[in-house]
Structures are given as C-alpha cells and as structure tokens.
Amino acid sequence: MIKAGKIRLFSLDRRQIMAILLSCLATALSLKIPLLLKQVIDHGKMLSRTSSLGQIGFCLLISSLLEAGSQYLLSLAGDERIRDLRLLLQEKLLRLPWNYYKENSRGSLFSHVLNDSSVVKDFTVSVLPSALVSLLTVAASLGILLGLDVKMTLVIVLTFALIASSAFPLGKINEHFAYQNQAKLSRVSADLDENLANIKLIKLTNAQAGVLQKFRGDLQDLFALSRKTDAVFSVTGPLQTVLTLAGFLLILLYGSQRLANGSLSLGMLSSFIMYMFGIISPINNLGNFYMSYAEARGSLKAISEILAQPDEADPGQELPKKAADLKVRDLTFAYPGSQSPVLRDLSLDFKEGAKTALVGPSGAGKTTLINLLTRLEAGYQGQILLGDLEARNCSLPAWRDLFSVVAQDNNIFAGTVADNLLFGLEKSVSRSDMIQALQVANLWPELDLDTQTGEGGWKLSLGQSQRLQLARAYLRDAPCLILDEATANLDPESEAKVSQAVDRIAREKIVIIIAHRLSTIANADKIYFLDQGQVQAAGRHEELLKHLPKYRAYVEDQLRPLESR
Ligand SMILES: Nc1ncnc2c1ncn2[C@@H]1O[C@H](COP(=O)(O)OP(=O)(O)O)[C@@H](O)[C@H]1O
Numbered sequence: 001m002i003k004a005g006k007i008r009l010f011s012l013d014r015r016q017i018m019a020i021l022l023s024c025l026a027t028a029l030s031l032k033i034p035l036l037l038k039q040v041i042d043h044g045k046m047l048s049r050t051s052s053l054g055q056i057g058f059c060l061l062i063s064s065l066l067e068a069g070s071q072y073l074l075s076l077a078g079d080e081r082i083r084d085l086r087l088l089l090q091e092k093l094l095r096l097p098w099n100y101y102k103e104n105s106r107g108s109l110f111s112h113v114l115n116d117s118s119v120v121k122d123f124t125v126s127v128l129p130s131a132l133v134s135l136l137t138v139a140a141s142l143g144i145l146l147g148l149d150v151k152m153t154l155v156i157v158l159t160f161a162l163i164a165s166s167a168f169p170l171g172k173i174n175e176h177f178a179y180q181n182q183a184k185l186s187r188v189s190a191d192l193d194e195n196l197a198n199i200k201l202i203k204l205t206n207a208q209a210g211v212l213q214k215f216r217g218d219l220q221d222l223f224a225l226s227r228k229t230d231a232v233f234s235v236t237g238p239l240q241t242v243l244t245l246a247g248f249l250l251i252l253l254y255g256s257q258r259l260a261n262g263s264l265s266l267g268m269l270s271s272f273i274m275y276m277f278g279i280i281s282p283i284n285n286l287g288n289f290y291m292s293y294a295e296a297r298g299s300l301k302a303i304s305e306i307l308a309q310p311d312e313a314d315p316g317q318e319l320p321k322k323a324a325d326l327k328v329r330d331l332t333f334a335y336p337g338s339q340s341p342v343l344r345d346l347s348l349d350f351k352e353g354a355k356t357a358l359v360g361p362s363g364a365g366k367t368t369l370i371n372l373l374t375r376l377e378a379g380y381q382g383q384i385l386l387g388d389l390e391a392r393n394c395s396l397p398a399w400r401d402l403f404s405v406v407a408q409d410n411n412i413f414a415g416t417v418a419d420n421l422l423f424g425l426e427k428s429v430s431r432s433d434m435i436q437a438l439q440v441a442n443l444w445p446e447l448d449l450d451t452q453t454g455e456g457g458w459k460l461s462l463g464q465s466q467r468l469q470l471a472r473a474y475l476r477d478a479p480c481l482i483l484d485e486a487t488a489n490l491d492p493e494s495e496a497k498v499s500q501a502v503d504r505i506a507r508e509k510i511v512i513i514i515a516h517r518l519s520t521i522a523n524a525d526k527i528y529f530l531d532q533g534q535v536q537a538a539g540r541h542e543e544l545l546k547h548l549p550k551y552r553a554y555v556e557d558q559l560r561p562l563e564s565r
C-alpha cells in the first residue's frame with residue numbers, strides 16, 4: 001500500500017526489484033548470443049558449430065521466459081500501484097474541507113485521479129525499471145565489446161554519443177509539451193463534467209451552441225498543442241533515423257576496412273553488429289528517460305498538491321452519550337477571502353424537544369449558520385457548544401452524527417429509494433423499517449423501495465426527493481434535525497403532511513427549521529429573526545409580531561403572500 005506523502009518516483013518495491021533482476025538475467029543470456037554466433041561463423045568444425053547453435057536456441061528460450069516473467073511482475077506491480085494511488089486520492093478527497101471543493105472543479109480532480117495517477121504509475125513500473133535494465137545492458141555490452149576490440153568499441157561509442165546528443169534538446173521540448181498537455185486535458189475534463197451536470201439548464205436556455213463553442217475551444221487548444229508536438233517530432237524522428245543510419249554506415253565502413261586488412265574476423269564483425277543492434281533500443285530508452293521523468297514529475301506535482309492539503313480539522317474528543325442542548329455564543333464568521341462578516345455576534349439556544357425556527361430575508365446568513373453548526377464551514381470566532389463541549393474540540397464524525405440535515409439542494413443520488421434511505425447508515429435496517437420511514441414521510445405507497453431515483457434524483461419530483469430526504473433523516477435518528485427550506489418545493493397539502501412527519505420525527509429532538517411558510521413558523525417554540533447576519537429578535541411568533549415592527553413587516557411582505565398562493 002502507498003502511504004500519503006510517500007509517493008516517490010524513484011522507489012522500487014520487492015516485486016519490481018525481482019522483475020528487474022529477471023530482466024537482467026534475460027539480458028545477460030541474450031548478450032551471450034552474439035559471442036556464440038561468432039563461434040558459429042568463425043569456427044571450422046561442424047560439431048562445435050552445431051553445439052553453439054544449440055546454445056543459441058537455449059539462450060533465446062530461457063531469456064524470453066525470464067523476460068515474460070519480468071513483464072508479468074511489472075504489469076502486476078503497475079496494476080497494484082494505480083489501484084492504490086487512486087484509492088489514496090479518493091480517500092484524501094473525502095477528507096478535505098468543504099471549501100476545497102468550492103475552489104476546485106470536479107473535472108480537474110477527476111483528471112488528477114484518473115490521468116495523473118496513470119502517468120506516475122507508468123513511470124515507476126515501466127520507465128524506471130526499463131531504464132535501469134537498459135543502463136546495465138548498455139554497460140555490459142560495451143564491456144564485452146571492449147574485451148573484443150578496443151578501437152572498434154571507441155568508434156561505436158563516439159558515433160552513439162553524437163546521435164544521443166541530438167536527442168537531448170528533444171527531451172526539453174517534450175517536457176514543456178507534456179506539462180501543457182496535462183493542464184489542457186484537465187480543462188477539457190472539467191468542462192465536460194460541468195456540461196453534463198448542467199444538461200437541464202443547457203437545454204432549457206438553448207445554450208448548446210455556446211457550450212459547444214467553449215468545448216470546441218478547449219479541444220482546439222489541445223489540438224494546437226498536439227499539432228506543434230507532431231510538427232516537431234515529425235521532423236526530428238526521421239532526422240534521428242537518418243543520423244542513426246549514417247552512424248551505422250560509418251561503423252560498417254570502418255569494420256569492413258578492418259575486415260579487408262585482416263585485423264577483424266567476419267564472425268567478430270557480425271557479433272559487433274549484433275551488439276550494436278542490441279543496444280539501440282536500450283539507448284533509445286535512456287534517451288527518452290528524461291522526457292518521461294519530466295512528465296511524471298508534473299503529474300506527481302499535481303497529485304502531491306492534493307495530498308498535501310490539510311484535512312478537515314478533527315481533534316477527536318469523543319462526545320458523551322447523554323443528550324444536551326446546542327448553544328451558539330457570540331458567533332462571528334466571514335467567508336475566506338472576504339473582509340466583512342456574514343454573521344456577527346450571534347447567540348442562540350437550541351433546546352431538546354423544542355422546535356426553533358430561523359427566520360429572515362434571503363442572504364441573512366441562515367444557511368451559513370447551519371453550515372457552521374454542522375462544521376462544513378470552519379474558522380469562526382465565538383463558540384458553538386453542545387452542553388459545555390466546544391464543537392471545534394470534538395471528534396468530527398461524532399459531531400456530524402448529531403445532525404440529520406434536510407436541505408433544499410438535492411441530496412439524492414442514482415440508485416433505488418432503498419439505496420438512498422440506507423446511505424451512510426451503519427446500523428442494520430429491515431425492509432419494514434424502511435417502509436415505515438416512507439410512511440412517516442408520506443411517501444408510501446407513492447414510491448416503492450425499488451423505485452429508481454436517477455442521478456441527482458432526476459426521476460423524482462422535487463417534493464418527493466425532499467420527503468425522501470426526510471425519510472432518510474427519520475432512519476438516521478440523529479439528536480438534532482435541521483430543515484433548511486426543506487418544504488420549499490411542496491404544495492400546501494404535502495407541506496402539511498411533511499409538518500406532521502416532522503412532528504413525529506422531532507419528539508425529544510432538537511429541531512431547527514428554516515422556512516418561508518407562516519404555518520411552519522407559527523407553531524415553533526422559539527423564533528430567531530435574523531437580518532444582515534445578526535439576531536434582531538427572539539421569541540414566539542405572537543410576541544415578535546407584537547413587539548418587532550420589522551418582523552411584522554417581514555411576515556406581511558414575505559410570508560403571507562406565500563401562504564395565499
Ligand atoms: N461560499 C461562500 N463564499 C462567500 N460568500 C458566501 C458563500 N456562501 C454564501 N455566501 C454569502 O453569505 C451570505 C449569507 O448567505 P446564506 O447563509 O446562504 O443566506 P440565507 O441562507 O439566509 O439565504 C450571502 O450574502 C451569500 O452571498
């Protein structure tokens with residue numbers, strides 16, 4: 001398993017080392033073949049020729065078997081590496097603070113999890129081992145050649161050095177292209193994700209043409225980059241081939257001259273040529289190494305940046321089993337990067353067994369307060385207390401277990417109604433429990449447990465998906481139930497049913513309701529009237545109506561018109 005912060009490009013596990021050893025053995029065997037061939041050509045006796053040929057066959061067979069074993073081990077290491085890398089990234093992506101997802105597009109995160117991990121994997125399990133083996137192969141071949149004929153070897157080394165030096169600038173160019181390519185690919189992925197997520201809006205606003213134009217632009221950027229890469233490499237590729245051929249010619253000329261003056265045998269020349277052919281691909285590997293390294297470094301950087309992000313703060317103090325009231329004291333909060341606080345000096349009490357309503361105009365900070373209570377947002381001043389425990393000192397999972405939140409943004413995912421009901425539940429729940437939950441939320445028999453909800457709950461009506469969230473909250477049975485405009489999409493009749501459901505679920509719980517309907521608010525035990533991030537007044541509906549003209553005006557402007565719709 002890979003551990004966070006430990007991803008290194010230059011690290012080999014036991015399996016990879018084994019694979020490299022096998023490949024080295026295979027190479028050693030195949031390096032013997034030209035020497036045997038030399039014997040076949042130069043030796044006069046038929047018998048020793050046949051035995052050399054037999055040895056060649058044996059070397060070939062064993063070396064291919066070893067190579068096959070090595071390849072299998074490396075592929076296996078690669079499969080494992082990419083599985084672990086992706087898992088590591090997904091784990092990390094589940095632990096990051098909520099703010100991180102607001103700042104980074106999902107599409108580019110997909111791209112890091114899918115593409116960058118693949119580039120890093122390729123480097124560690126394919127490029128690096130093959131470079132090591134290539135290095136050994138080249139070194140061993142040159143060693144053998146030196147033992148056979150020093151002058152001839154020097155000619156070969158010089159020729160190859162000349163060819164290799166032409167490859168270096170190519171590595172630099174490719175590094176640049178590879179980095180840009182990943183960046184552009186991640187943008188394509190981000191746009192694609194956004195387009196599919198917003199397909200309804202796109203259709204209803206007839207935005208296809210604009211969306212397509214933007215996407216075409218992204219693809220065009222990618223295409224322009226590939227075209228540049230293609231142009232550079234279509235010139236340099238053949239150029240390198242010509243250079244290589246010229247080098248060969250040079251070596252052959254020198255060799256044939258040595259052959260003519262009798263200082264080199266035909267068998268020797270043949271084995272030289274074989275060694276030369278044998279080291280072309282290792283030398284190519286080594287030449288491309290820097291290019292691949294640069295690309296992998298770029299991908300690793302993107303991955304490491306994600307892994308280096310701080311997790312959601314989780315100090316880990318467990319919560320006592322006994323229930324307690326929830327209190328907010330002098331709470332002030334500004335969103336990161338913003339100077340002016342959204343909430344200022346709020347003090348509120350949420351009592352067990354009581355329904356507390358948060359009322360106020362849109363933008364007053366009600367949802368922000370809920371996000372702070374549930375610790376989706378952090379970085380507040382003041383206190384959020386459960387009994388006398390401060391929220392930021394408590395274990396995060398334990399704290400979140402305190403709440404069931406039913407919100408306006410749709411929290412339904414693709415699957416069956418039952419899948420949605422069971423989501424995140426650790427206790428076992430029977431079918432009849434689930435049906436009871438549907439009954440409590442007034443969804444039974446309107447929806448069956450096996451009804452498909454579609455992605456984002458697209459196959460349900462908004463009212464159904466809100467009631468489904470309520471049913472889920474019922475099963476979750478957390479001590480605090482929060483409804484943030486949860487009945488906003490319901491007709492008065494279903495709303496009344498949901499209110500009954502809430503009353504049934506709410507017994508002995510802390511209930512926090514944000515609503516725009518008078519009927520919901522009027523029977524709350526306590527109302528906080530929020531405006532511009534501050535508590536303007538608190539009390540029961542009648543008291544507020546009597547004593548707070550601002551509240552009366554709000555009720556008349558905002559709530560009554562809704563009621564009469
Ligand atoms: N992620 C955010 N970053 C910056 N400002 C935000 C963010 N979310 C909400 N706001 C701002 O905070 C204010 C309060 O928003 P919100 O809590 O959603 O209000 P309400 O739920 O009462 O309608 C608004 O002015 C809104 O623009």
Ligand SMILES: [Mg+2]
Pocket residue numbers: 366367368484
């Ligand atoms: Mg809101």
